[in-house]
Amino acid sequence: MAAPRKYSLELRERAVRMYRTSDPKPQIKKLAVELGVHPEALRGWIRRRLQDAGRRRLAAGQSRRPRSRQNRIGNAAARRAACALSRVRHSNAWLW
Incomplete structure (x- = not known):
């Protein structure tokens, strides 16, 4: 409520x-x-x-979309990027 x-x-x-x-x-x-x-x-x-x-x-940076939807979209993109980055790190672990 x-x-x-x-x-x-x-x-x-x-x-x-x-x-x-x-x-x-x-x-x-x-x-x-x-x-x-x-x-x-x-x-x-x-x-x-x-x-x-x-x-x-x-x-700049504002839109007419509700802020909660913007946050969900931004958070999903950040999770995808973090996941992809961790895959790259793990696949290249032997180079470190």
Whole structure:
């Protein structure tokens, strides 16, 4: 069972909406203090919303795939490489 979220969905949506509709854009830290949320949490919500809207590119190394799937794929590749390397080491053991 997933852990409960610290901030409600309504609060997150309202915070992002306040940031997007204000002109000029406020400092994220000041807005976060005003709303009673952690500045990095607010920054992540804003970044995610901009990415979803297509107005912000993904950073290098990011993808839209869920992270757990990326980890499984990466771990499987690492296991295959380690297995192949150990086979090479054992077959060439007499050279060492």
